[in-house]
Amino acid sequence: MxxxxxxxxxxxxxxxxxxxxxxxxxxxxxxxxxxxxxxxxxxxxxxxxxxxxxxxxxxxxxxxxxxxxxxxxxxxxxxxxxxxKGYQFTSYIHESVLIHEDVFIDENCIILDYVSIHPGSRIGHGTFISSNTNIGHDCQIEHSNWINSGVAIAGGCHVGPSCFFGVNASVGHGVHIAKQTFIAANTFISKDTQEGKVYLSEVGQQLKMKSKAFLKFSSAMS
Known part of the structure; x- marks a missing residue:
């Protein structure tokens, strides 16, 4: 080809x-x-x-x-x-990805190494899924989505078109992600989102304590 x-x-x-x-x-x-x-x-x-x-x-x-x-x-x-212009499209799917017989992946998708797509799920055209990502059973992922490394989407979810998932974002079971939702890195979504909205978890906080002192403190507390 x-x-x-x-x-x-x-x-x-x-x-x-x-x-x-x-x-x-x-x-x-x-x-x-x-x-x-x-x-x-x-x-x-x-x-x-x-x-x-x-x-x-x-x-x-x-x-x-x-x-x-x-x-x-x-x-x-x-x-x-x-x-x-008359072009047809193909998808790139890394050989490490197991494709179950009832999983459908449309054209022009890019799916990198060690992605897990569980039975019954459908991936719309033009979707990018980065490495080490989990798509649960019976998920409907519409077209043109961007799903970064480490994302976990639980079973039965519906993801509208043109959404963005940051690294290690996760979605609970049966949640509906509306069109053009932006989910930042390390953010957990447990309820349906609204179209075009941004969901951002609190970023890592810098402590006044130095790293070596914190390590000694945490060891003493354990």
């Missing part, structure tokens, strides 16, 4: 590093205004306005590898634009 990656940033570099082990990645494309050189990671980098002439949609499939800019709207926009 011949693949073109949309993107020339950190996300595209990460996806290429993973995908090149099992896919035939032939080049990159990005908006004309973002091109400063003609190659990326040693492969051709072509303007998106002309990509179909160098990499025909009849031969090449595409993966959109951009971050969560504008709450994932940029990734969805480029997906739709590439689709209008």
């Amino acid at each position: 011949k693949i073109i990656i949309y993107g020339n940033g950190a996300m595209a570099k990460v996806v290429y590093s993973y995908a090149k082990r099992s896919m035939d990645v032939c080049g990159f494309t990005v908006d004309d205004s973002c091109i400063k050189q003609n190659d990326f990671c040693g492969l051709p980098l072509v303007p998106f306005s002309k990509v179909e002439y160098q990499f025909s949609p009849e031969i090449y499939k595409m993966i959109i590898a951009v971050g969560f800019i504008d709450m994932n709207e940029l990734r969805e926009k480029k997906y739709q634009e590439a689709k209008s």
